[in-house]
Each structure stands twice: as C-alpha cells, then as structure tokens.
Amino acid sequence: xxxxxxxxxxxxxxxLSQLSAQQYTIQNQVSxxxxxxxxxxxxxxxxxxxDYQAQNAAQTQYSSNISTLQSRANSVYSVLQSLQTITSRxxxxxxxxxxxxxxxxxxxxxxxxxxxLINQVVNAANTKDPSTGxxxxxxxxxxxxxxxxxxxxxxxxxAVTYNGNSSVNQAQIGAGMTATADIPGANTGSSGxxxxxxxxxxGADLLNHLISLRNxxxxxxxxxxxxxxxxxxxKDENNVAYQVANNGVxxxxxxxxxxxxxxxxxxxNSMISNSSSANLVQVMMQLNQTQNAYQAxxxxxxxxxxxxxxxxx
Amino acid sequence: xxxxMTGVEVAGQNLANVNTTGYxxxxxxxxxxxxxxxxxxxxxxxxxxxxxxxxxxTLLNTQVQSQQSTSGYWNGQQSALQSAQNALDEFLxxxxxxxxxxxxxxxxxxxxxSQLSGLFSAFSAVATSPTSTTARQALIGxxxxxxxxxxxxxxxxxxxxxxxxxxxxxxxxSANKLLSGIATLNQQISAAEFSGGTANDxxxxxxxxxxxxxQLTNIxxxxxxxxxxxxxxGGQALVTGYKxxxxxxxxxxxxxxxxxxxxxxxxxxxxxxxxxxxxxDARDGTLATLQKNVNTLAGTLISQVNGIHNGGYSLTGxxxxxxxxxTDAATITVNAALAGNPNLIQTSGSATASGDNTVALQLAKxxxxxxxxxxxxxxxxxxxxxxxxxxxxxxTANTQVANQTAVTQMLSTQRSxxxxxxxxxxxxxxxxxQRAYEASAKLVSTVDTLMGDTLAMKT
Numbered sequence: 001x002x003x004x005x006x007x008x009x010x011x012x013x014x015x016l017s018q019l020s021a022q023q024y025t026i027q028n029q030v031s032x033x034x035x036x037x038x039x040x041x042x043x044x045x046x047x048x049x050x051d052y053q054a055q056n057a058a059q060t061q062y063s064s065n066i067s068t069l070q071s072r073a074n075s076v077y078s079v080l081q082s083l084q085t086i087t088s089r090x091x092x093x094x095x096x097x098x099x100x101x102x103x104x105x106x107x108x109x110x111x112x113x114x115x116x117l118i119n120q121v122v123n124a125a126n127t128k129d130p131s132t133g134x135x136x137x138x139x140x141x142x143x144x145x146x147x148x149x150x151x152x153x154x155x156x157x158x159a160v161t162y163n164g165n166s167s168v169n170q171a172q173i174g175a176g177m178t179a180t181a182d183i184p185g186a187n188t189g190s191s192g193x194x195x196x197x198x199x200x201x202x203g204a205d206l207l208n209h210l211i212s213l214r215n216x217x218x219x220x221x222x223x224x225x226x227x228x229x230x231x232x233x234x235k236d237e238n239n240v241a242y243q244v245a246n247n248g249v250x251x252x253x254x255x256x257x258x259x260x261x262x263x264x265x266x267x268x269n270s271m272i273s274n275s276s277s278a279n280l281v282q283v284m285m286q287l288n289q290t291q292n293a294y295q296a297x298x299x300x301x302x303x304x305x306x307x308x309x310x311x312x313x
Numbered sequence: 314x315x316x317x318m319t320g321v322e323v324a325g326q327n328l329a330n331v332n333t334t335g336y337x338x339x340x341x342x343x344x345x346x347x348x349x350x351x352x353x354x355x356x357x358x359x360x361x362x363x364x365x366x367x368x369x370x371t372l373l374n375t376q377v378q379s380q381q382s383t384s385g386y387w388n389g390q391q392s393a394l395q396s397a398q399n400a401l402d403e404f405l406x407x408x409x410x411x412x413x414x415x416x417x418x419x420x421x422x423x424x425x426x427s428q429l430s431g432l433f434s435a436f437s438a439v440a441t442s443p444t445s446t447t448a449r450q451a452l453i454g455x456x457x458x459x460x461x462x463x464x465x466x467x468x469x470x471x472x473x474x475x476x477x478x479x480x481x482x483x484x485x486x487s488a489n490k491l492l493s494g495i496a497t498l499n500q501q502i503s504a505a506e507f508s509g510g511t512a513n514d515x516x517x518x519x520x521x522x523x524x525x526x527x528q529l530t531n532i533x534x535x536x537x538x539x540x541x542x543x544x545x546x547g548g549q550a551l552v553t554g555y556k557x558x559x560x561x562x563x564x565x566x567x568x569x570x571x572x573x574x575x576x577x578x579x580x581x582x583x584x585x586x587x588x589x590x591x592x593x594d595a596r597d598g599t600l601a602t603l604q605k606n607v608n609t610l611a612g613t614l615i616s617q618v619n620g621i622h623n624g625g626y627s628l629t630g631x632x633x634x635x636x637x638x639x640t641d642a643a644t645i646t647v648n649a650a651l652a653g654n655p656n657l658i659q660t661s662g663s664a665t666a667s668g669d670n671t672v673a674l675q676l677a678k679x680x681x682x683x684x685x686x687x688x689x690x691x692x693x694x695x696x697x698x699x700x701x702x703x704x705x706x707x708x709t710a711n712t713q714v715a716n717q718t719a720v721t722q723m724l725s726t727q728r729s730x731x732x733x734x735x736x737x738x739x740x741x742x743x744x745x746x747q748r749a750y751e752a753s754a755k756l757v758s759t760v761d762t763l764m765g766d767t768l769a770m771k772t
Contacts, residue, residue: 004733005331007726014722034407038398039704040711047701049405054430054693058680061434065441134444134668140661142444142668143628167663169670171441172677276405309737313744 012301019294026287035278049276056268058175063261065171066254068131073181073251075129076136080244082124083196083206086117087237090210094233097217098226111217118157118210122147125185125197137196138164139184146185147197147207156214160207162186168193173257181250183243196243204239205232314753316343319362320746327734328743335521337367337732339513367513370731374520377724378527378534382586384717385528389591391710393477397600398707400469401425403700425466425607426700428459429614429692433680439660440673444628449655453647460637460645463611467642470604477596478571482563484529484589485573489560491526492544492551495519499541500555506540531586547582549575570597599706606699611642613686617679625659625672632659 029035036042036049093110096102102110126145127136138146146164149157166187170178186198197206209232216224323341330336344363348355403424435452442448498519505512519542526532526544535543537554544552551559562576573589574581584590615637622636634657639645651657662671680692687695 001726002730002733002735004729004735007729007733011722011726014718032407034405037405037407039401039403039700040394040398040707041704043701043704043708046403046405046704047697050403050426050697050700051694053427054697057427057430057434061437065437068441132442132444138668140663140666140669142666165663165666167666167669169440169443169668170674171670172437172674175681178674277407309740313740 009305012297012305015297016294016301019290019297022290023287023294026283026290029278029283030280030287033278033280034276035283036276045275049272052268052272052275056265056272059261059265059268062172062174063258063265066173066258066261069171069173069179069181070251070254070258071131072129072136073247073254075127076181076183077244077247077251079124079127079136080240080247083121083240084237084244086120086124087206087233087240090114090117090213091230091233091237093217094213094225094230097213098222098230102222104220107217107220107222111214114210114214114217115156118207118214121197121207121210122149122157122160135164137183137185139182140167140169141165157207157211160211162198166192166195173254174260177257179250179253179257181247181254183246194239194242194246196239199239202239202242203232203235206236206239209233209236314750314757316341316360316362317746317750317753319343319365321743321750323365324739324743324746327739328736331734331736331739335517335524336734337369337513337517337520338734339365339367341365364510365513367511367516368732369516369520370728373724373728373731374523375534377728378524378532379586380717380720380724381524381527382531384714384721385530385588386586386591386594387710387713387717389588390595391707391714393473393592393595394599394703394707394710396473396476397470397595397603398703400473401466401603401700401703402469423462425459425462425696426693428455428462429696430680431455432459433677433692436673436679437677439658440670440677443660443670443673444668446655449658452658453652453655456636456647457652460639460647463607463642463645466607467604467611470600470607471643474569474596474600474604477592477600478563478569481571481573481589481592484592485561485563488526488529488589491522491529492560493557494522495526495542495544496552496555496557498522499552503539503541503555527587529587530584530589547584549578549580549582551575599703603699603703606695606702608641608643609686610692610696610699611645612640613684614692615639615645617684618676621672621675621679622659624662626661626664626667626669627659628656628661628667630664630667631657632664634659 028037036045039046093114097107097110125137125147128134129136134142135144135146136142138144141164144163146162148161148163150159150161152158162185164185166184166189168180168182168184170180173179180193182193183196184193185196187193187195188198188200190200194201195204198204198208209229213225213229213233216222216229320341320343323339327338342363342365343360346358346361348357350356401424403426432452432455435448435455439445439448439452498515502512502515502519505515523532523534523542523544530546533545535545537543539554541554542552543550543554546561549559551557551561559575559577561573561582563571564574564581566572566581572581572593573584584593618637619635623633626632627634634650635648636651636658637645638648660673661667661669663669683689683691684695690698
C-alpha cells in the first residue's frame, strides 16, 4: 500500500494520543487506588459497590442503635439491683414479723422501715434515663413520672397510681431484627412485657403489697402478714428475679448482634474493595508497560520522520 | 518544454498542498502530439500536456461520508451522556492506601445513593431514641441534604436538556451553511469545467463540505451529468444542482422536544446518523429516562414517607403534617415547620404516649421495603439500577467512539494511499520533469546551432 507523508504523521499522532490516554487512565487509578470511579467505567461494579455501601451504612446504624440500647439496659439493670435488695429485705421483714415473739413496738419499727422501702421503690420506679431525660419505666408514655402517690396526714403512702402504659419501644439491631431494653412499670393485661412493679401475669404488685404489709404491721395483724403478705412479697421477689434474668438475656442478645454487625461491616468493606479498588501491583505494571510503549513510539516516530529525500538533494 | 513545465507546475502544486486537508493529488497527463504525414511516413511532433487529473477513488469518498455520519452520531451521544453522568454526580472517591494489605477505601458521600441510605439510618436513630432532640435534628439535616441533592440533580439535567437543544440548533445552522456552500460549488464547478478539464481544487472543496455535512447528519448524494452533486436527507431533496431546494429547521414536537424538519416543506425528518441525531437520541432516550427515573424515585419517597408520617403524633401531640413537601425531584423539600421545630416530627403511634416510636420504626423499615412503584425494588436498589443504566449507555458510546476512531484511521490511510501526496514521489517527479525540460531545451539550442551553421554556409 502506498504510504503518503501525512498518512504517516496522522497515524503517529493517533498512536501517541491513544497511549497518552491510557497512561492518564492508569495513573489516575494509581493515585486514587480505584479501578472504578464513574458509572461508565464499569456499570455492574458500580451498582454492586453502591449496594454494598448502602448495606454498610445500615450495619453502622445497627451498631449505633445497639450501643444506645446497651447503655439503656445498663441503666435498667442498676434499678433492678436496688429492687432486688428491697424485695429481699421486705420478705425478711414479713417472715420476722410473722414470728409470734415480736412486740408491737417491734412491729411499728418494721412499719417505719417498710415506709422507707416504699419511698425507695417509688423513687427507683421513677428513674430517668440519664441520656434522654425521659422516664425509664413509664412504657411509651415516658414524658410523665410513672408512679404518683397519695399520702395521708403523716406523710405515709396510702395509694399509688400508675400513669404510664404497658407498651415498650422496639429498636432495629439487625436486618429484620428488633430488640427492646425497656420494662413497663405495670402490665395489668394477660400478655406482653412483664410489668416491673405491677404484673398480672406473675401476680406481682410490689407497692400495694408493701402498703398492705405496713398497714398490717401497724395494726399488729401478724396472721394476715403470714397468710397473705409473705406469699405476695415472694411473688414480687420472683418477678424482680425474672426481670434481672430477662435483662441478662437482652444484654447477651445485644452483644451478639453487635459482633454480627461489626463482622458484617468488615465483610462489606472487603466486598467494596474487591469491586472497586485497583490492584496496585497490576496497575503499576500496566503503567510501566504503557510508558515503555509511549517512549518507543516517540523515539521510533521521530527517527523516521526525520528521513526525507530532501536531505539528499 | 511547455509540457514538461506543466509537469513541474503540477508537482509544485502537489508539494505545496502536502498538508492540506482533503487535497487530492493531481497528475499531469502528457500525451504525444498528433503525427504529421511526411514523405517517409508519419512523423511525431513531440508531446503536450493533455489534461491535469485528480487521483480520487469515489467509492472510498462515499465510504468516508457514511463513516463520518456514524462517527458523528456516537460522538454526539458520548458528549451528551458524559454531561448527564456529570450532572448525576455519582462518583466514587478514594485515595490510595500506603499499606500493602488494604486497598483504597471508597465513598460516594455526595451522591444520592449515600444520601438515601443516610435518610433511613437517621430514621432508625430516631426510632431508637424518639425523644432525643439530637437525633431529630440530625434527621432534619439529613433529609434537607437529600432534598437539596434531588433538586440539584433535577436542575442540572434540565439545564443539560436546554444546552443540548441549543447545540442542536448550532449544528443545524452549520448544516444549512454547508448546504448553500455545496450549491455554490456545484455552480462554480460546472462553470469551470464547461470549457473542458476538471476543476480539481473546487471538487476537493466540495468533497470537504460533503464530509463535514455527513458528520452532522447522514446524507444521500447523487451526481448529475453536469458534475453537480445533489444532496438529500431522509428522502427530502435539499440541494438540487445549483440551488438549495430546502433548508433544515427545528420544531417543537410537543413538550419542548425539538426535532428537525425541512423549512419550506415542513416535512419532519428522521435523521439516520450524524451528531444531530446522536444528540436527539441521547436527549430523548437515555437522558429522558434518567430524568423520569429520578423523578419517580423522589415522588415515591415523598408519598411513602408522608403516608406513614401523617398518621403519627409528635412530641407535642400534633398530627397530620407532611414530612416532605413537593411532588418530584425538582420540588422536594422538607416541611419547614418540622425543620424549624424538630419536636414536631411525628414519631409516635399513640396520641397519648409521646415516647412511642411506632411511626419512626415504620419509617426506618421503609429503607428495606420493596416499592411497587419502583418495580418492586427498594429505593436504593432502584437508584443503583438507574445509575448503572446510565453507565451502560455511556460505556457503549465510549466503545463505539473508540471503534469509529479506528475505522476513521483505516479509511483515512486507505484514501491517502490513493490521493495523498508523498513528498519523496513528488520530488522524484520534479527531478524527472526538470531533466526532461533540460533535454528539450538542449534540443532547441542544438537546432539553433544547426540553423546558425546553415546560415553561415552562404557567407
């Protein structure tokens, strides 16, 4: 085929331009570490990468939610510990009082102690979550104090009203998984989360039982104490034990979920890397090859371009 | 001598035009002059320059025109789609890690993809702590960023459409200029060739115009007996002989969709190649689909979020407010009342319990729910697919442009092998003509000497 002067030149220009463009692309990959930057670079890889990033964002949020729930569960646990002490003490008092050897003044002393226990329980049940300032045990009606008391002329509690509800909030801890660290103050229904103070399912009614115990102590009615109050207070003690065990289960569930979320996130990061990152070793080699080819094209091109019949005329 | 002189001039002409685009080399056709009859039989009378011919291959020219159309089409598409990809602004950013074991981290925190997943994360955070002011404010912030990003993308795509229409107009004006140029050249070529020979340089100029026109749109040419080239597009005659039979014009096919028609005939044209059609196809195909998908995504998000949010109760007990206002990507905004007072975000499912999170939890779960209006995909999956579709179209255009570049190169080499000027060849010819001229001049001086001798015989 006949080769003309400018055919040769334009072919050289073309080759250099292509090699230049290749160099530019590869160098870009080296400096960003990415083999895919724009959707047109690799549409399928881009779609996958965006998908993994979205999943990763979700896992990160789950981790954050779990963290919030864990600190909530800890706050709840502190209250449960106090309640355990209180119910245990109340049970002791009931047993001691039922003993025929106690005098009325002994019983009055016990009654005072029980009054204090009642106040402690009300305070504990009205604990606020330190991070939100909302009440922990009002169910989802968390803006108002769950327990309000009616007192008599001596300042002794005669009745207690529960102002909250029996619902608890669920939070997302994983894909399709929710959990709650909340305990409602009271649940008078036949299903749902067991109430902390009042619970129809287990027969617990701590405050009312304590009030009854105090009244019986003041009245010297040790028969009633042994016959009813002891048994009732045992139900309360069992209920608190149940809540403690439940809290343990929730905390364990949260720990597992946290590990799962961390692992999922790591795995997703690795997948993102696989689909969008450049293999630096490979890319550096390609860059080297392209640079060599570019240099070779330049050198050979220029050499040939310098030859002309005009040099010899 | 004159014949050889013409040869030298033609060689000079070729050398001067070695770098001229579209120049076809010329060759002088030297023939022997007619014989004269003498007593001893026919005797030659030397040579003369019969004609100066262009060396062209018309088949290659037609191929080049057709290939220019294809090339122009894909260039038009590529440029439009490249702008669309920039408008969508969904890129991965990263920087290479210096560690040899981990590769780069990539994030695309400015694009819609991460804004969408950010919104649902924010809903989830509010669901976990429904009374927390911090979580609510973060949600408002994320929702506003998302809305603004939607607005920006929509505006950019709208601007792109306007600028594509404007470039279509520019191309059209260029095409019309070329049409009138071709008609004028037809006339000039006919006039110049009337007295014999070929108007080589004018033909080169006309060929150049035809190729430039082919880049803008696919044309059909036919050559008349008087050497004129008629041009028609889509069956409509635009140049007939010396006259421009019709010109091109844009018209509104409805809804701001600019298409091409003939000016006087009013006949709508379906262009089959060239950058004008490339622009039109990108605008009405990929770009239109992209805009529609983004709008559907925004619209579905607005209606789904509001559908859940409206029935919820805020921390103050209020209900019935929208979360998002607007209907599509251009108009989506966050309800200003909520933005001003995040406590008004309706997260509770109960009028009496402000700490309830039922509605917030539903909103959080919206992120993983498939939507009927989005072809049973989640919001993120649908958007990812939209991005990939655009990437696919642009990737195809890029490949085609690269292919066409290779084809252009090949045809150009073929054509120049026929019509191109080779300096070595011309210099050699030049020397040959120079020697021949010297030889003829030598003959003249020899005859002059002989005649001088003859005259000297008398004295």
